[in-house]
Amino acid sequence: MRAIRVLSAALLTLGLAAAPAAADSSPSPSASADGKAPTQAGTSFRTAAEMDQGRTATASASTGDYLYWSFPADTGQRPTVKATVKLPGTHAAQTWQLDVYDGLRRHQSCQYGAATRTAEQGTATVELACVLRTVRAWSEPWANDPLPGTYYIRLTVLNLGSADLGLPVRAEVRADSKNIGGAAAVDGSLGKPLVPGIAVKSDAEKDGSKSAVLSAIEPDDGWSSHWWSSRWVWTAVGGVLAALAGIGGYALTRGRGRPAYVPPGA
Template sequence: MRIARVLTSAALLLGAAASPAVADSSPSASPSGDGAAPTSAGTSFRTATEIQQGQQATANASTGDYLYWQFPAEEQQRPTVRATVKLPSSPRSSAQTWQLDVYDGLRRRQACQYGAQTRTAAQDASSVNLSCTLRTVRAWAEPWADDPLPGTYYIRLTVVGVGTADLGQPVNAEVRVDSKDIGGSAAVDGSLAEPLVPGIATRSEKPSDSDTDTAALSKLRPDASGWWSDRWVWTGVGGILAALAGIGGYALTRGSGRPSRVPPGA
């Protein structure tokens, strides 16, 4: 009975401690609530349209244009970028190949962990869907590594294979970014002094002694994750289980605790 009580207590403590970690692993797909989703896209890194995770951004463009958006990502997130290109109903001369690329704040192209980054739409297709799931964003990495780091990320959508006669035809693009919180399993010992948020925006006001705009940091900054990580939860769970295992082992090996009888005449 004593061992059963010990095991029951261990199960209850494990469930109570693990519940926050399970809750933190849910995808973050809620809109930011900062306003309506953008309805246009930039044409370069410097003019990339800012979007928040969970927003459905749209843009009207022409076949052959380069479309750019940017979004923030923080450590321990695994962003997934999805794009849908609605093609014109007018006859096309050939199939079209579209490509979705993602770059970090240093404009380094990031590899997709999985997803259809490049797809070819048939000549009579009405749309094409693309997706790119990045590797988990790390809090710190070696300077020579190209690991995803906290900060701004750029999305570039364009056609890479198209007939000359189809260039300039109108298309509609939809882009959305969602992230899954990976949690403490992706935590590292270290962090960046500042997130990779380049000076891509310009201040509206001008300094009194200059007639040129000055570069400013982007308004899209990832939220600080803080010092808390669910690694603390599992470390605590491990300590509790170790203590309970020690108590259970002692209960099994110590015996009844009663002194043995001494035979008469001994």
């Protein structure tokens, strides 16, 4: 009976610990209901239209324009960027490309997804997608790992013929993330997320003055700067299970000891 009680306690501990870890693997929530998606795009990194994750930004433009948007991505998230371009009824073959850059304007490669596609003559729409690597809390200076902060989306057409230059197009862009959790946790963190102007903002807060910040977007629950992750939960659970396994092994293998002395004739 004692072994059954010990086993029940272990299972209960495992269930309670698994709950927050399961929550980490769920998709990140959408932007707040009072937020609005931009209806136009920027033409450079500095004028990129700010958008929240979970909302679809739109823009009307001319073929040949460079379209820019920006969104925040935090530690443990794996962003997926999708774009749909609605083309005019008459056009020649066009090749569209979707690029994503981090807060240092370093180009981030896609794990998978069609980031470059060719729309054949007469095609009404072209769809692009890019699944980035998981955002890390810390990285070596020489590495190109994605880090928390602002991410830029650039949508443009390649190898455009002169006859199609300036034709009207309509673009839709959306960014979503899946929270990977402790599976992507590392030992270390950035002092500040890679958001343009955040260093200027920090100095201004210390001095009590006001200063312009190039980007004001951030996740709904703020930037994560704590050391906690679900990896600590599973580490604790592993320690508890190892201790219980040792106790159970000792209980099964220990000897019965000497029998009690029975006097002769008793």
